[in-house]
Amino acid sequence: MTNREDRGEVFKPASLHTCRANAALGTRLDFSDESCFDDARRGFIDTLPDARIETADGRAVWDLSSYAFLEALDPPDSVNPSLWRLARLNRIHGLFEVCERMYQVRGFDIANITIIEGDTGLILIDPLTVCESAAAALALYRRHRGDRPVRCVIYSHSHVDHYGGVEGVVTAAAVARGEVQVIAPEGFMEAAVSENVLAGVPMRRRAMFQFGPTLAAGPRSHVDAGLGKTMGRGTISLVEPTMLVSQPMERHVIDGVEIVFQLTPETEAPAEMNFFFPQFGVLNLAENGCHTMHNLCPLRGARTRDALAWSKYLDAALDEFIDRTDVVIAQHHWPTWGRDRARRFITEQRDLYRVMHDQCLRLMSHGLTPNEIAATFRMPASLASRWHARPYYGAIAHNLRAIYAHYMGPYDGHPASLDPLPPDEAARRTLEYMGGAPAVLERARRDFEAGDYRWVVEVGRHLVFADPGNRPARELVADAMEQLGYQSESSTWRNAYLLGAKELRFGAPRPGPGSVISRKVVSMLPMAMFFDYLAIRVNADRAEGLQLRLDWRMADEGSVHRLTLSHSALSHLPGSHGAHAMATVSTTREQLAAIVAAGEPLARAPDGGLLEIAGDASVVRRLFGTFDEFPSNFNIVEP
Numbered sequence: 001m002t003n004r005e006d007r008g009e010v011f012k013p014a015s016l017h018t019c020r021a022n023a024a025l026g027t028r029l030d031f032s033d034e035s036c037f038d039d040a041r042r043g044f045i046d047t048l049p050d051a052r053i054e055t056a057d058g059r060a061v062w063d064l065s066s067y068a069f070l071e072a073l074d075p076p077d078s079v080n081p082s083l084w085r086l087a088r089l090n091r092i093h094g095l096f097e098v099c100e101r102m103y104q105v106r107g108f109d110i111a112n113i114t115i116i117e118g119d120t121g122l123i124l125i126d127p128l129t130v131c132e133s134a135a136a137a138l139a140l141y142r143r144h145r146g147d148r149p150v151r152c153v154i155y156s157h158s159h160v161d162h163y164g165g166v167e168g169v170v171t172a173a174a175v176a177r178g179e180v181q182v183i184a185p186e187g188f189m190e191a192a193v194s195e196n197v198l199a200g201v202p203m204r205r206r207a208m209f210q211f212g213p214t215l216a217a218g219p220r221s222h223v224d225a226g227l228g229k230t231m232g233r234g235t236i237s238l239v240e241p242t243m244l245v246s247q248p249m250e251r252h253v254i255d256g257v258e259i260v261f262q263l264t265p266e267t268e269a270p271a272e273m274n275f276f277f278p279q280f281g282v283l284n285l286a287e288n289g290c291h292t293m294h295n296l297c298p299l300r301g302a303r304t305r306d307a308l309a310w311s312k313y314l315d316a317a318l319d320e321f322i323d324r325t326d327v328v329i330a331q332h333h334w335p336t337w338g339r340d341r342a343r344r345f346i347t348e349q350r351d352l353y354r355v356m357h358d359q360c361l362r363l364m365s366h367g368l369t370p371n372e373i374a375a376t377f378r379m380p381a382s383l384a385s386r387w388h389a390r391p392y393y394g395a396i397a398h399n400l401r402a403i404y405a406h407y408m409g410p411y412d413g414h415p416a417s418l419d420p421l422p423p424d425e426a427a428r429r430t431l432e433y434m435g436g437a438p439a440v441l442e443r444a445r446r447d448f449e450a451g452d453y454r455w456v457v458e459v460g461r462h463l464v465f466a467d468p469g470n471r472p473a474r475e476l477v478a479d480a481m482e483q484l485g486y487q488s489e490s491s492t493w494r495n496a497y498l499l500g501a502k503e504l505r506f507g508a509p510r511p512g513p514g515s516v517i518s519r520k521v522v523s524m525l526p527m528a529m530f531f532d533y534l535a536i537r538v539n540a541d542r543a544e545g546l547q548l549r550l551d552w553r554m555a556d557e558g559s560v561h562r563l564t565l566s567h568s569a570l571s572h573l574p575g576s577h578g579a580h581a582m583a584t585v586s587t588t589r590e591q592l593a594a595i596v597a598a599g600e601p602l603a604r605a606p607d608g609g610l611l612e613i614a615g616d617a618s619v620v621r622r623l624f625g626t627f628d629e630f631p632s633n634f635n636i637v638e639p
């Protein structure tokens with residue numbers, strides 16, 4: 001280990017309290033049960049050394065060599081032993097046979113690609129996050145199974161790790177010529193392109209805390225991302241589906257393979273589906289049934305997911321398919337073989353989401369608020385002892401708060417929460433009441449020595465927000481977050497705590513330039529969504545008093561949209577303002593993509609030659625002059 005983080009320059013050793021906490025969990029769980037390791041290795045055919053995948057110019061998009069430290073069976077003090085177990089499982093990689101005619105490549109990305117041999121060619125489910133990894137996975141398969149052509153690609157759902165690599169396995173041209181079918185659940189495109197558009201900037205920043213891409217691999221830093229090792233870094237693509245599944249259950253025969261699709265909207269993703277293969281006795285639960293308790297709201301932020309619907313779709317899958325199921329697979333993690341084991345697995349996954357949902361609602365009905373519910377809920381021991389129900393990606397407290405928010409919104413019901421002071425002012429005044437920062441720091445140090453890291457982080461937040469220049473306070477909070485990270489069973493909590501500690505010690509990465517949405521997304525974005533995206537960039541203060549009406553023509557698509565700026569709000573509708581238009585902007589989709597991808601301030605766009613302006617050009621300049629530029633990084637652990 002030669003990286004800075006493991007030489008102790010960034011992260012410190014585990015404290016005695018952390019060693020004890022991790023050791024105690026180690027005795028409560030059944031580590032002698034190795035069945036997941038057997039399942040994860042079963043059917044192994046071949047792999048690439050360290051699963052290293054490169055771009056054409058030799059840059060690694062994926063390489064597990066830096067995770068070699070996970071070969072050790074015994075966890076280091078700085079990693080929760082249960083998470084260590086999962087991190088070891090997620091390091092198993094290669095091409096695996098699921099059953100005759102069905103294969104998976106796992107560990108080449110955070111997600112799996114499933115490969116099915118049809119009568120004349122291949123059906124691929126979920127072509128990974130990036131093209132390079134998807135191409136490498138298919139090449140590895142072909143080396144062993146021959147050069148079969150791809151006939152069909154299926155996207156199980158609308159998250160990028162399940163479609164981004166599609167152009168690594170098919171070309172958009174072949175799909176356009178009808179040589180390859182692309183199947184997705186109804187609502188796929190809307191969900192796929194919209195997810196990161198409006199809230200993309202804060203989601204991307206917060207995703208750094210969820211996945212930990214700026215943490216180096218190492219026993220004191222990054223060990224896993226819960227669903228897989230980490231995120232791939234390469235070329236992301238998207239090819240539009242040629243067929244959408246729209247009925248609750250739909251049966252199709254594709255290249256001789258019968259598939260029953262079960263739509264599961266608003267579960268793990270807004271558009272998602274499970275699949276059953278009657279010929280093979282294989283049930284594929286997409287991302288609705290993995291070897292972890294999943295997130296009901298990821299740390300990056302998202303609209304909360306529906307735990308009740310999630311549980312009900314698993315129940316329906318169980319009811320409909322289990323009597324014909326010999327193996328259950330998913331698009332993350334490893335298969336579970338045997339009908340009885342599959343039945344137990346799905347039953348427990350169903351009950352996992354249901355019990356959190358129902359108990360949260362029950363406790364809400366007794367008047368408990370989110371943090372009280374998190375402190376009160378206990379997972380039934382019969383579920384808590386099951387490895388796939390452990391909180392590796394989600395976390396119980398976080399999921400309970402998500403269920404509360406799903407029904408009740410952000411307000412906890414207490415009138416004191418109606419109008420709280422902003423955090424820096426609240427911090428200054430709280431510290432003043434508590435006897436001043438030095439006195440609070442002194443007491444927090446004693447609590448740190450006692451191992452009360454949760455409280456140190458909570459109180460220390462005030463110290464840093466009252467005065468981000470308070471170096472000893474930053475160091476103390478970082479020390480406490482670090483120990484919480486070492487104790488976390490949830491990989492996402494670990495990543496968040498450790499990145500919090502790192503940024504308290506060294507500051508946030510400097511904001512760099514960067515386009516908020518990619519060229520690819522702009523090329524596929526419905527124009528209505530593009531204008532919504534422009535509207536969130538209007539700086540209300542700069543737009544004060546402006547009343548502007550302009551028409552926006554997409555010359556290549558033949559569409560016209562009327563934009564109205566009034567009261568600092570930018571609205572849009574299809575059609576023209578007619579004689580009331582103060583100016584008309586004409587452009588093409590390609591020019592629009594070029595403007596966005598250039599990463600230049602949008603205010604310069606009217607003079608960049610890619611927008612043709614008729615009428616009063618100053619109107620267009622005034623509108624574009626109201627647009628904010630967003631930083632790629634903002635502070636989170638300090639004001």
Ligand SMILES: [Zn+2]
Nearest residue numbers: 111159161287
């Ligand atoms: Zn996924």
